[in-house]
Amino acid sequence: MSDRPGEVLRLPAFALFWSSSTLGAFTGAVSAVAFQVLIVTTLGASAFEIGLLNAANVVPYLLFGLIVGALMDRWRRKPAMVLASVGRALVLGAIPVLWVTGTLTVWTFGALFLIFGALTLIADSAAQPMLPRLVPRNQLVSANARLGQAGTVAQTTGPALGGALVSWLSAPVAILIDAVAYLVSAVMLSRIKVDEPKAEPRTDGRHLGHDIVEGLRWTYSHRTLAPMAASVNVWFLGNSIALTAFAPYALRELDLGALVFGLVLALGGVGGFLGAVLAPMAGRRFGVGGAVLAGRVLSALAWLAVLILPASENIAIVAIPLGIGQFLFGLGMGLEDPNEMGYRQAVAPDEMQGRLNASIRTVNRVMFLIGALIAGGLATAFGFRVTIGVSVVIFVVAALIVLFSPLRTARHEDL
Template identity: 60%
Template sequence: MLRLPAFALFWSAATLRAFGGSVAGVAFQVLIVSVIEATPLQISVLSALGVVPYLFLGLIIGALMDRWRRQRTLVLTSIGRAVVLAVIPVLLLTGTLGFWSLAAVVLTLGVLTLFADSAAQPLLPRIVPRDALVMANARLGQSQTVAETAGPALGGTLLNLVGAPLLFAFDAVINAVAALLQWRIAVAEPRPAPRAPGRHVGHEIVEGMRYTYGHRTLRPLALSVHTWFLGNSIVATVFAVFVLRELDLPAWAFGLALACGAVGGFAGAVIAPAIGSRFGAGRAILVGRALVVVPWVVLAFAPLTADSGVAVVLTVVSAAQFLYGLSMGIEDANDIAYRQSVAPDGIQGRMNSTIRTVNRVVFFFGALLSGVLMTFLGFQPTMAIGAVIFAMAAVVVLASPLRTARHDDQPDAPE
C-alpha cells in the first residue's frame, strides 16, 4: 500500500496526527486535573465537549463533504489544529489558562476533528483502488493502534522531560507537518453539480439518510454498528470501574491489560484483509461482531474477586482485552472498506456522517444507561447485558443480506 504515493502521504499524515494526539492526550489530562484543578462536573463537561460537535454538526458537515474538496478540508483542519494547539503554551506561560479557555480549546479541536474525520473517510476511495480499500484501512488501523499503545507512555515521558508547553508546541508542529503531507496528495476531485432550485443542505442530509437506511446492505450494517456502539458504551463505561474497584487490580496491571487490547487490535488489523478477501466483507464483519461477545461473557460470569490474586485477575482480564481488540481490528477495516466501496462518491460524506453521528448519539445515551445498570444491578450483570447487545449486533448481520456481501460489490447510486 505504501508504494502508492497518494496513500503513503495520507497514511503518513494520519499516523503523525494519531501519535501527536495520543502524546498530547496525557498532557490534557494533567492540565484538567492538576493545572486548572477541575471539579468532577467540569471534567464531565470537558469530556462531553468532545462529542457535542458530532451531535449538532455531524450531519451538516457530512453533507458539505459531498460538495467541498475533501483534501483541502484535511489540510485546513490540520493547520487549524496546529494553531489551536500552539495557543495552549501561550496560555500556560502567561498564566491565563482556566476552565473556560480550556473548554474553548477542547470544543474547537472537536469541531476540527469532526471536519477532518468527515473528509478523510470519503477521500480514501479516491486515492486507493476499490480492491485495496481493506488493506488501506487495515494499515490505518495498525498505525492508530500503535499510536494509542505507545503514545501515552511517550507522552508521559516527554511531559516529565520538557513540560506541558513544549509538549503542546511539539504536537502543533506535528499537525503542521501533517498539513504539508496532505497538501502534497495528488487527487482528482470533480466539482459537484450545482443544487437544483429550491434545494438546500437539509434536502441533501435527508437524501443521505434515506440512502443509508434504504440500502439493501448498508441498512443492516448501520443498524448492526449502532447496536454494537450501544453495547460498547456499556462495557467501556463499566470495565475500568469493575477492574480497578471491584477486582482491586493495581494501576500498572490495568495498564498492562489495556496494552494487551492494543496488541489484539493490531493483530486483528493485520489479518483483516485476508479474512475479508477469503470469506467476504459480510462474513468478516460477522466474525468481528461475534468474537466481541466472548470476552464480555467471560468477564460477566468468571468467578473473579479481589481475593483471586493479581496474577489470576490480570491473566483473565488481559485475555479478554486481547480478544476485544482482536474483534475490533478484524471488523473495523472490513466495515469501513465495505462502506467506501459500495457507496458512490457523491454520497460518501453523507452516508459516513449519518452512521458516525448516530453512533455517537447511541454511545452518549448508552454511557448514561450503563451508570443506571451499574447502580441497580452491579458490575458483572451490566457486562452481561453488554454482551447480549453485542450478540444482537451479530444477529443483525447474520439475518440480513449483509452476511453474503463482498468487497467487490458494485456501488449503488442513490435513487
C-alpha cells in the same frame, strides 16, 4: 497468477495520506494525556468541570456531524483536511501562549477544546470519503487495514509517549509539540495528488437539510449498508455500556492496580494490530459479511470472558481472563473495521460518501451517550457484573443483525 492487490503503501498518494494519519494518531494520543494533565493538575479543574470538558469531546459530532457530512459531499476534501490540520495547529499553539501569559483558565481551554473538536470532525469527515479517490476499489480493505495497524500502535504506545513528554517538558510544552506535528501533517496532505472536481455552487435550490435527509434515507434503506449501519450502531451501545463499567469494576471491585490494568488494556492493542494484519485475508476468505460477523461475535466473547472470572485472590489468575477478553475484543475490531470501512467506501457513490459516514458516525455518538447513561443506572442499581452482562446481550444482538441479513453473504468481489 495471484489476483491479490499489491502493497498499497507503494501508491504515493496513499503513502502520504497514511503518513499524515499515522502522525495524527500519535499526536492525538499524546494530546489526550496532555489535556487530562493540564485540566486536572495545571488548571485544577473541579470534578464538575472535568465532566463538562470530557462531555464536550462529543458535542461537535452531535451538533454538526450531519451538517459537516453533507458539506463534504459539496466541498473538495483535500483542502478541508489541510485547513483542519492548520486550524488544529493554531488552536493547540494558543494553549501554551495563554499559559505563559497567565490567561489560560478552565473556560478558555474549554472554548479552545470545542474548536479543536469541530476541526477534528471536519478532518475525519473529509478523510473517509477521500480515501476511495486515492486507492483502487480492490485495495480499500488493505488501505484501511494499514491505517488500522498504525492507529492501533499509536493507541497502544502513544499514551506512554505522551506521559513521558508531559513528565519531562510539562503539559503545555507537549501540546506545543503536537501543534508542530499538525503543521507537518498539513504539509504532507498538501502534497497529495488527487483528482477532485472543483466545488460548484448549487443551483437546484436544495439546502443542506434536503441533503442530510437524503443521506440518512439512503444509508438506512440500502440492502446491505442498512444492516451494517444498524449493527454498528447497536455495537456502539454495547461498547459504551461495557467500557463505562469496566474500569471501575477492574480497579475497585477486583483491585487490579494501575499497572496490571494497563497491561490488560495493552493486550487489546496487540489483538487489534493482529486483527488489522489479518483483515484483508479474512475479507477474501470469508467475505465482508463473514469478517464483520466474526468481529461482532468476538466482541460478545470478549466481555463474556470478564463475567466468568475465577474466584481467586491471586491477581494474576483474575487478570488472565480479563487480558484474554481485551485481546479478543481488539482482534474483533481489527478484523471488522477495515472490511467494514472498505465495503462502505466501495459501495457508496462519491457524492454520497460524506453523508453515509456522517449518518453512521452521528448515530454512533448518540448511542454511545445513551449507553453511558444506561451503564450508570445499571451499575448503581445492580452492580458492574450485571451491567457488563447486559453489554454482552447487546453485542449478541449486533451479531444477529449481521447473521440474519443480506450483509452476511456480502463480498467485496461482488461489487
